[in-house]
Amino acid sequence: MPLDPQDHVRDGYLLLTTAARLVQRRFDEALAPLGLTRAAVIALKAMSHHPMNQEQLAAVVHVQSQTLGRVLTRLEADGLVTRTRDPLDRRQFQVEMTDAGEAALCAAREAESAALPSDFDGWEILREQLSRFVASFSAPRQPRDSTRN
Secondary structure: OOOOHHHHHHHHHHHHHHHHHHHHHHHHHHHHHHOOOHHHHHHHHHOOOOOEEHHHHHHHHOOOHHHHHHHHHHHHHOOOEEEEEOOOOOOOEEEEEOHHHHHHHHHHHHHHHHHOOOOOOOHHHHHHHHHHHHHHHHOOOOOOOOOOO
16 A cells, blocks of 8 residues: 655655754754854855845845844854945945854864764765755745646
């Protein structure tokens, strides 16, 4: 008897959320001695290639600008980023990582790598499948065909 597809969705969801919590806990523990949070590291990674305004950065990391503002306030106080008013649009802040921010991001990447299990050899497959999974959620939703079961 074939399994109900809903069982696979439910089981997959539980595995995905459990895996996320385990990785998050491990990363939180690894980042704590550096004085960093996951949210801070996510923001630093997103702006590591080039400066951007706060709205753009919020869109890249999939959070509200106000939520990101709190993270940036702390990063700015720690000297890891600078925020300057955009001369073309005074309502916007241009966010740029400092040299100290780059050093903190490098230390965070090393701490995260050290926190991962070394005996797991499926990282490439996992990354590929999760990338496809995330992309499928990022695409516009297609209406369900009501004629299909």
